[in-house]
Amino acid sequence: MHELGVVFHIIDDLKSVVxxxxxxxxxxxxxxxGEVSTVIPHFLTDCWKWASDKQDFIKGTELLIETIPAITQCEDCGKQYGTIAHGRICPFCQSERTYLVQGNEFMIKEIEVSDDEN
Structure with a gap:
């Protein structure tokens, strides 16, 4: 389960921001x-809960996951299609000359902090 390592990288990035x-x-x-990234959302969430409880600056912090759909482009016909539904072979022209346009990403999109000053 590499999700714990991913969580540690997120925490490191957050620590820098803090x-x-x-x-x-x-x-x-x-x-x-991304839909076809190698990160499994429920494992990521479980690892986040465990690891974030050990850091005061993120203890109880909510982790939201937004899924980026996997889209593949065909080099032969130029059309795009859903990777999950059709895989590597273009459903329009049956070409195998395709490449992933999006869906393999993993990034921090947003960090929220309260405006409260103690």
Whole structure:
């Protein structure tokens, strides 16, 4: 399960943001996760719950996952289609000369902090 390693990378990135901006607590983190990335959302969520409880600046922080659909482009006919539904072979012209346009991403999209000053 490499999701724990992914969570540690997220935490490292968040720690940098916290340090650079003198933030004490992050309330919510939104990540974008490609449909065909190798990260499994429910494993990521479970790992996040475990790891975030061990860091004061993200303890209880909500992790939201937005899915980016996997889209493939055909080099022969130029059309795009859903990768999950059709795989590598173009459903329009049956070509195997295709490539993934999107859907393999994994990135932090948004970090929310409260406006409360203690």
């Amino acid at each position: 340090d650079e901006n003198k933030i004490e607590k992050i309330d919510k983190v939104t990540v974008e996760l």
